[in-house]
Amino acid sequence: MACTLEADSLYKEYPGGVVAVKGVSLKAGQGRTSLMGPNGSGKTTTLSMLAGALKPSRGVVRVCGYDLWGGEWIEARKHIGYAPQRMPFREKLSGMENLIWYGLLRGLGLSESRRRARSLSEELGLSEYINRSVASYSGGMRRRLSLAAALMGDPDVLILDEPTSGLDPRAREELWHLIEVSLKDLTIVFSTHISVEAELHSDYVYIFNEGVIVTEGRPGELIEKHAPKPRIIVYVRGDAEPLPVNGVKPEVVARGVYMYPVEDPREGIRRIVDAYSLHGVAVERIETRRPGLEEVFFTVTGRRLEEG
Ligand SMILES: Nc1ncnc2c1ncn2[C@@H]1O[C@H](COP(=O)(O)OP(=O)(O)OP(=O)(O)O)[C@@H](O)[C@H]1O
Numbered sequence: 006m007a008c009t010l011e012a013d014s015l016y017k018e019y020p021g022g023v024v025a026v027k028g029v030s031l032k033a034g035q036g037r038t039s040l041m042g043p044n045g046s047g048k049t050t051t052l053s054m055l056a057g058a059l060k061p062s063r064g065v066v067r068v069c070g071y072d073l074w075g076g077e078w079i080e081a082r083k084h085i086g087y088a089p090q091r092m093p094f095r096e097k098l099s100g101m102e103n104l105i106w107y108g109l110l111r112g113l114g115l116s117e118s119r120r121r122a123r124s125l126s127e128e129l130g131l132s133e134y135i136n137r138s139v140a141s142y143s144g145g146m147r148r149r150l151s152l153a154a155a156l157m158g159d160p161d162v163l164i165l166d167e168p169t170s171g172l173d174p175r176a177r178e179e180l181w182h183l184i185e186v187s188l189k190d191l192t193i194v195f196s197t198h199i200s201v202e203a204e205l206h207s208d209y210v211y212i213f214n215e216g217v218i219v220t221e222g223r224p225g226e227l228i229e230k231h232a233p234k235p236r237i238i239v240y241v242r243g244d245a246e247p248l249p250v251n252g253v254k255p256e257v258v259a260r261g262v263y264m265y266p267v268e269d270p271r272e273g274i275r276r277i278v279d280a281y282s283l284h285g286v287a288v289e290r291i292e293t294r295r296p297g298l299e300e301v302f303f304t305v306t307g308r309r310l311e312e313g
């Protein structure tokens with residue numbers, strides 16, 4: 006069963022004075038909510054405060070109505086499953102033994118832990134490897150095992166920090182498929198620094214920059230609101246200066262790489278190529294870019310999101 010996860014005005018100052026999170030408020034219900042933002046924007050710090058793993062300097066977290074940091078940690082924590090960016094598995098033990106360990110930590114008995122570990126490993130496609138040592142696992146297997154470990158306590162709220170980082174695109178899609186099919190009834194909050202991932206896999210996104218939420222909404226609505234136009238990117242020969250087209254000055258992406266917002270991509274390409282050829286400048290390559298959360302981030306912060 007899903008229930009609500011809420012945060013009100015969370016702050017975190019680390020020892021040494023770094024204020025990593027500066028007044029974050031959010032709310033997540035059934036479905037997938039993402040925290041998207043560049044490296045160092047405060048996603049992990051926020052998620053670990055939501056998960057009960059890091060005490061906020063200030064602010065309130067409510068999990069299924071329980072005040073996590075206000076005296077109801079034990080009750081609240083029962084409802085949470087948390088897969089941190091790097092799960093601290095015992096490498097020499099098997100996947101099964103690690104899962105049983107997480108079950109025992111959550112207060113399940115040995116036979117219940119074993120039963121649940123077996124059913125989760127089947128559900129998550131891990132059965133074949135479950136008796137091998139975790140040291141021999143691939144990145145994809147490790148990610149699935151993290152998910153299984155986070156699910157051992159049968160949580161209502163699942164917190165996943167960069168659940169697909171380090172995976173190739175195919176393994177990433179497989180993991181998302183699994184999450185979307187098997188876990189659709191839960192409240193899932195995950196972080197990612199990949200805008201396309203937030204766009205494709207979240208119902209609602211909070212965009213982070215420098216410890217604050219700069220905008221939030223359904224991905225489609227944010228794109229509609231902040232980045233409604235397609236973009237044409239031209240790569241021109243040599244050091245040719247950017248040219249205005251239809252009175253629109255392009256954004257300079259790099260030397261010789263200019264980006265134009267257009268209404269109609271076909272028409273836009275024609276006009277841009279015409280403008281440069283009129284000045285005797287050869288256009289070497291043209292790309293059309295559908296607007297996405299990457300453009301939303303740029304519109305809102307004036308900064309480029311480093312993708313990767
Ligand atoms: N234990 C710590 N002590 C001091 N500063 C920290 C600590 N952990 C994180 N920070 C700082 O807090 C800020 C936010 O870090 P955080 O890990 O929450 O960001 P993030 O959005 O998860 O980044 P990434 O995409 O790289 O995982 C950064 O400036 C980071 O250097």
Ligand SMILES: [Mg+2]
Binds near residue numbers: 048049050090167
């Ligand atoms: Mg992080």
